Amino acid sequence: xxxxxxxxxxxxxxxxxxxxxxxxxxxxxxxxxxxxxxxxxxxxxxxxxxxxxxxxxxxxxxxxxxxxxxxxxxxxxxxxxxxxxxxxxxxxxxxxxxxxxxxxxxxxxxxxxxxxxxxxxxxxxxxxxxxxxxxxxxxxxxxxxxxxxxxxxxxxxxxxxxxxxxxxxxxxxxxxxxxxxxxxxxxxxx
Amino acid sequence: xxxxxxxxxxxxxxxxxxxxxxxxxxxxxxxxxxxxxxxxxxxxxxxxxxxxxxxxxxxxxxxxxxxxxxxxxxxxxxxxxxxxxxxxxxxxxxxxxxxxxxxxxxxxxxxxxxx
Numbered sequence: 131x132x133x134x135x136x137x138x139x140x141x142x143x144x145x146x147x148x149x150x151x152x153x154x155x156x157x158x159x160x161x162x163x164x165x166x167x168x169x170x171x172x173x174x175x176x177x178x179x180x181x182x183x184x185x186x187x188x189x190x191x192x193x194x195x196x197x198x199x200x201x202x203x204x205x206x207x208x209x210x211x212x213x214x215x216x217x218x219x220x221x222x223x224x225x226x227x228x229x230x231x232x233x234x235x236x237x238x239x240x241x242x243x244x245x246x247x248x249x250x251x252x253x254x255x256x257x258x259x260x261x262x263x264x265x266x267x268x269x270x271x272x273x274x275x276x277x278x279x280x281x282x283x284x285x286x287x288x289x290x291x292x293x294x295x296x297x298x299x300x301x302x303x304x305x306x307x308x309x310x311x312x313x314x315x316x317x318x319x320x
Numbered sequence: 321x322x323x324x325x326x327x328x329x330x331x332x333x334x335x336x337x338x339x340x341x342x343x344x345x346x347x348x349x350x351x352x353x354x355x356x357x358x359x360x361x362x363x364x365x366x367x368x369x370x371x372x373x374x375x376x377x378x379x380x381x382x383x384x385x386x387x388x389x390x391x392x393x394x395x396x397x398x399x400x401x402x403x404x405x406x407x408x409x410x411x412x413x414x415x416x417x418x419x420x421x422x423x424x425x426x427x428x429x430x431x432x433x434x435x
Contacts, residue, residue, distance in 0.1 A: 201384065206376030239429050246358045246427040249384050250351045250420070253391060257347035261340045271334040274409040278344045278416065285351075285420055 131317060135309035139203050140301060147196035148294045151251065154189045155287040158258070161185070162283065166269045166276045173267050183266070186259035193252035193290070200248065200297075207306050208241070223304035233303050240296035248293035254286035338402030341412045346398055348419035350391025355426035357383040359435050 133141070161182055165174045174182070212222045219226040227237040258279045262269065269276050361368045361379040371382025425431050 197384075201377055201380055202374070205380065209376075209378065242429045243427055245380055246354055246383070247424060249354050249387070250423055250427075253347050253350045253354075253388075254420070257343045260343045264339055264343075265335060268335045272337050272340065272409075274413060275337055275340040275344075278340075278409075278413045281413075281417060282344070282347060282420070285424065289424065 131315040132311050132313045134307050134311055136204075136207050136306045138312060139199065140306045143196060143199040143204050144294070144297050144301065147192050147199060148290065148297065151189065151192045151196055151290050152287065152294055154185070154192065155283060155290065158186060158189060158255075158283050159280065159287070162258075162262075162276070162280055166267075173270065179266050183259075183263055186255065186262050190252060190256045190259045193255050193286070196290075197248050197252055200293075201245070204306055205245065207308065221308045223300070223306055226304040227300070236296070236300050236303050240300055244293045244296040244300075247289045250289035251286040251293070254282040254289070258283050258286075336402075336404055336406045337409050338405045338407050339399055341407045341409055342395060342398035342402045344416045345412050346391055346395030348416035348423070349394045350387055351423035352419040352426075353387040353390055353423075354384060355423045355432070357386050358427060359432050362432065363435065 164170065165178060165182065207223075209224045210222050212219060212225055216222070219229060224237055224241070227233045227241075261275060261279050265272065265275065269279070357371065361371045361383050368379045371379035371386070373381040373385055
């Protein structure tokens with residue numbers, strides 16, 4: 131069982147940060163709604179507040195790590211230009227996708243959308259974390275602020291969902307592969 | 321954006337909503353600018369070339385860096401101006417969500433290609 135360095139980084143970017151962020155979004159939405167709802171008369175405890183603050187700051191860090199590893203580690207491998215005359219495009223995913231009309235849309239629409247829309251997620255969740263850090267339990271007295279924070283977290287979920295969906299589909303059609311091979315487990319020969 | 325001396329939604333003892341409003345509006349400006357810079361880089365070879373801050377990532381490096389710098393700058397400026405006051409948050413939210421939705425839609429290539 132082995133994995134290439136490029137595939138490993140793609141895994142870190144997509145599964146490690148991207149998928150984790152998507153899962154964390156649902157938790158953030160539930161907690162923000164539950165704790166600061168005007169229908170809930172109880173104020174969140176200090177411990178609850180500290181937990182939510184830490185949770186949102188961690189989400190913001192994960193979102194930034196997802197876009198930064200994507201843009202500055204994985205994307206250069208994805209868009210690498212093959213030397214003239216290269217017949218096997220397996221190591222050049224963008225060119226491999228564009229080489230066939232049945233797959234070119236994954237780049238022209240999928241990657242072109244993903245590479246930009248993904249950045250809306252860290253921007254939105256950084257704002258949400260900042261507002262919760264600044265206002266804490268006071269957020270209960272600002273229903274419009276709370277509504278905006280919830281709305282931005284929803285949009286960040288949509289943006290991360292679009293990026294995650296296209297990332298998975300693109301990597302299925304033209305995986306980012308290459309580099310040093312990391313041997314995880316030595317299999318038995320049968 | 322107009323400001324008002326007291327917000328209808330906040331109690332007198334509550335912290336002013338200005339700092340939150342600044343963060344919300346600035347974030348939507350950042351999201352919108354990602355789309356605007358992406359369209360500009362796609363439409364103009366000169367802008368595309370200017371946006372290549374790091375060659376392996378291409379113009380994406382400049383598009384996102386410029387949007388982030390302007391987002392943070394607008395956040396700092398709005399925060400300085402609004403920190404200690406209540407602003408008309410319903411209007412700020414309306415503008416912010418319009419920019420955010422536009423940012424989301426304008427990054428979609430079939431819509432971006434209309435410009």
